[in-house]
Amino acid sequence: MKSNKPFTNLQLTTLVVLRIFIGWHLLFEGFSKLLNPGWSSARFLRESQWIMSGFSNWVTSNAGVLNVVDFLNTWGLIAIGAGLILGLFARTASVFGAILLFLYFLNNPPLTGLEYSLPSEGNYLIINKTLIEAVTLFALAIFPTSQIVGFDLFLNRIIKRKKQEERK
Amino acid sequence: MDKKESKQNANQKMDQPQNNNLNRRTVLKALAGVPVLGVFGYELMKNRSYANRKEGQVIKELGLEYLNIPKENSTHSVINGNKLRVGMIGFGSRAGALARGLGFMHLSDAKSRKAGGNLEDWLAQEDLNVDLVGICDVFDFHAERGMDIAKEGLRVNGKTGAEYDIKRYRSYQEMLADDSIDAVIVATPDHHHARITTDAVKAGKHVYCEKSIALTEEELNEVYNAVKNSDRVFQLGHQITENVIFGQAREMIKKDILGKISLIETTTNRNSASGAWIRHLDADGNPKPGSLETIDWEQWLGNRPKVPFSIDRYYNWTKWFDYDTGMLGQLFSHEYDAINQLLRIGIPKSAVASGGIYYWKDNREMPDLIQAVFEYPDKELTLMYSGCLASARQRGRVIMGHDASMELGGSISVTADYDSTKYKRQIQDGTFDTRGPILTVTPGSGAIDAVTSATEKYYSSRGLTSTVVNGRNVDVTYLHIKNWIDCIRSGETPTCDIEKAYEEGVTILMAHKSYVEKRRVEWDPVQRKIV
Numbered sequence: 188m189k190s191n192k193p194f195t196n197l198q199l200t201t202l203v204v205l206r207i208f209i210g211w212h213l214l215f216e217g218f219s220k221l222l223n224p225g226w227s228s229a230r231f232l233r234e235s236q237w238i239m240s241g242f243s244n245w246v247t248s249n250a251g252v253l254n255v256v257d258f259l260n261t262w263g264l265i266a267i268g269a270g271l272i273l274g275l276f277a278r279t280a281s282v283f284g285a286i287l288l289f290l291y292f293l294n295n296p297p298l299t300g301l302e303y304s305l306p307s308e309g310n311y312l313i314i315n316k317t318l319i320e321a322v323t324l325f326a327l328a329i330f331p332t333s334q335i336v337g338f339d340l341f342l343n344r345i346i347k348r349k350k351q352e353e354r355k
Numbered sequence: 356m357d358k359k360e361s362k363q364n365a366n367q368k369m370d371q372p373q374n375n376n377l378n379r380r381t382v383l384k385a386l387a388g389v390p391v392l393g394v395f396g397y398e399l400m401k402n403r404s405y406a407n408r409k410e411g412q413v414i415k416e417l418g419l420e421y422l423n424i425p426k427e428n429s430t431h432s433v434i435n436g437n438k439l440r441v442g443m444i445g446f447g448s449r450a451g452a453l454a455r456g457l458g459f460m461h462l463s464d465a466k467s468r469k470a471g472g473n474l475e476d477w478l479a480q481e482d483l484n485v486d487l488v489g490i491c492d493v494f495d496f497h498a499e500r501g502m503d504i505a506k507e508g509l510r511v512n513g514k515t516g517a518e519y520d521i522k523r524y525r526s527y528q529e530m531l532a533d534d535s536i537d538a539v540i541v542a543t544p545d546h547h548h549a550r551i552t553t554d555a556v557k558a559g560k561h562v563y564c565e566k567s568i569a570l571t572e573e574e575l576n577e578v579y580n581a582v583k584n585s586d587r588v589f590q591l592g593h594q595i596t597e598n599v600i601f602g603q604a605r606e607m608i609k610k611d612i613l614g615k616i617s618l619i620e621t622t623t624n625r626n627s628a629s630g631a632w633i634r635h636l637d638a639d640g641n642p643k644p645g646s647l648e649t650i651d652w653e654q655w656l657g658n659r660p661k662v663p664f665s666i667d668r669y670y671n672w673t674k675w676f677d678y679d680t681g682m683l684g685q686l687f688s689h690e691y692d693a694i695n696q697l698l699r700i701g702i703p704k705s706a707v708a709s710g711g712i713y714y715w716k717d718n719r720e721m722p723d724l725i726q727a728v729f730e731y732p733d734k735e736l737t738l739m740y741s742g743c744l745a746s747a748r749q750r751g752r753v754i755m756g757h758d759a760s761m762e763l764g765g766s767i768s769v770t771a772d773y774d775s776t777k778y779k780r781q782i783q784d785g786t787f788d789t790r791g792p793i794l795t796v797t798p799g800s801g802a803i804d805a806v807t808s809a810t811e812k813y814y815s816s817r818g819l820t821s822t823v824v825n826g827r828n829v830d831v832t833y834l835h836i837k838n839w840i841d842c843i844r845s846g847e848t849p850t851c852d853i854e855k856a857y858e859e860g861v862t863i864l865m866a867h868k869s870y871v872e873k874r875r876v877e878w879d880p881v882q883r884k885i886v
Contacts (some may be wrong), residue, residue, distance in 0.1 A: 203387070207391050210388075214395060222403060245472060248471060248472040248473055250476075269392065272388040272392055272395070273392065274388050275388075335384065336384045336388075337384075337385065337387065338385055338388070340381065
């Protein structure tokens with residue numbers, strides 16, 4: 188099939204819906220943390236096992252570092268979530284979102300033999316929803332839609348116009 | 356042409372007819388996410404107002420809206436006053452923590468704390484303006500460690516090394532006779548506590564004494580009278596109630612959210628050799644140091660029956676009646692203090708205790724399982740203690756009322772009772788869910804959280820809550836020592852003063868007597884005697 192369009196309408200719609208849904212999820216995760224004054228990543232990090240546990244212990248044992256991590260995590264989620272929904276810097280948002288989710292995964296991977304005090308909401312072996320969401324975001328970075336549906340369309344135009352003016 | 360470029364070209368081609376003009380279609384495409392954000396915002400508000408309403412409802416129904424709970428420990432700074440010169444009597448395993456509370460840390464501890472990243476918390480402790488000027492221990496090894504800390508240790512003000520003289524005393528009497536010492540901290544084995552405290556107060560020293568206070572009624576009366584007849588400040592070492600959570604629990608109980616309280620259950624749950632007072636071996640299983648050359652055995656025995664030197668007795672003294680009352684004095688004492696600080700229950704009318712040596716079948720006299728029941732007919736309640744050294748199943752500390760129960764540990768959680776009279780309506784209309792806690796308080800948050808989310812429910816049921824206060828780990832031993840030092844300077848009554856110590860001492864001795872004599876004992880408040 189040859190077409191000038193990068194995606195068929197159905198492909199585009201599916202990718203945009205996927206982008207907006209993941210954005211919605213991360214945005215709410217961010218706001219939940221922001222609006223809960225008692226929230227801290229300490230609980231999550233204290234549960235950390237496997238390769239990230241040393242780093243996580245260092246973070247939780249250091250009040251200053253913990254505050255920075257909490258701040259970056261909360262506002263990072265909000266920025267990524269809003270970026271995905273609006274299609275604003277959506278590619279950057281996808282990549283950072285994928286990295287962030289992958290870090291969550293590395294802290295609590297469902298590997299055989301690792302046990303956590305908080306039960307997971309499903310049954311997982313190595314692959315869990317966090318990892319799937321991370322990979323999905325990575326896929327969204329490879330199949331970007333924000334320059335077709337999203338604020339990046341504007342940005343693209345502005346940049347292009349500036350370039351044309353410079354050329355003139 | 357790579358993939359990216361081709362896609363951009365495709366986009367360009369798509370938009371070419373409009374000649375880069377932002378026509379309606381393009382604007383719609385660019386702003387497609389905005390209405391989604393709008394819906395998100397609306398749903399978020401709805402979600403928050405639901406959570407707030409539900410939380411507010413629980414707190415309102417409990418009558419806690421105007422509850423002013425203390426957020427942080429030690430709201431005032433250290434009271435200014437003359438520098439206090441402190442001596443420490445007994446420098447075993449507990450003394451290191453006491454010295455840190457006082458503001459002195461061994462350099463090796465400082466190094467490992469620095470590596471662990473938690474030295475800052477300790478350095479944030481306020482300087483109590485005290486000099487650690489004397490160390491007394493009958494064991495050279497312990498005394499030397501104490502001298503190291505006092506002479507070369509890290510101080511809480513960041514300095515190392517003392518700019519004053521520090522003396523090692525060979526006997527506590529020698530230290531008490533020294534006028535250059537204002538106050539002493541007693542952290543010896545329990546059989547010395549009462550005698551040293553009595554002598555210290557008579558010698559004009561302020562005393563901070565580790566629990567338990569006395570092993571016999573005679574000793575207890577003696578120390579009580581000595582402290583009462585002096586103007587010296589006495590504090591018994593029960594640091595755990597310095598945790599801000601106890602102040603919060605007290606405020607909540609005052610509001611009568613539990614209804615009529617008729618049962619209080621307290622427990623000890625341990626399952627290790629060290630927890631069962633087998634402590635004469637190091638981590639590698641080799642005997643710890645100590646011999647007749649380095650330990651003044653006569654002095655260690657004090658007024659107890661003469662027995663040949665034994666490293667077992669020296670380290671594991673809690674196993675014998677001559678030196679201790681076992682779980683009652685070591686562990687129930689904390690439980691009793693926690694409850695007495697909350698409800699001021701005082702001395703029970705009767706006590707009955709039973710137990711045995713069922714697991715740690717060595718040469719001990721002390722039971723490794725003991726259950727004690729204390730009756731308070733005038734307060735219409737029973738206090739129970741169940742101590743177990745052969746299972747670490749956590750059974751917590753629970754105050755049970757007709758309308759709700761409160762579990763009190765590192766955090767508070769309140770669960771409404773299924774058959775509550777007071778909360779009948781709230782339970783029926785679903786405001787109160789009796790399947791889990793309706794309310795939790797975690798230290799440092801300064802707020803009561805009505806339990807609404809599943810995660811909160813889970814965490815609170817497991818007690819997986821932070822003990823960080825105001826972003827820093829505050830050491831409760833420090834707070835307890837600070838309370839003592841502040842009271843020395845201000846003349847106020849410390850948290851665990853001689854009255855509370857006496858009530859606790861009697862209660863422990865009642866249970867101990869009941870266990871040893873295998874009978875129910877009573878307190879005669881007129882004769883002030885256990886009968």
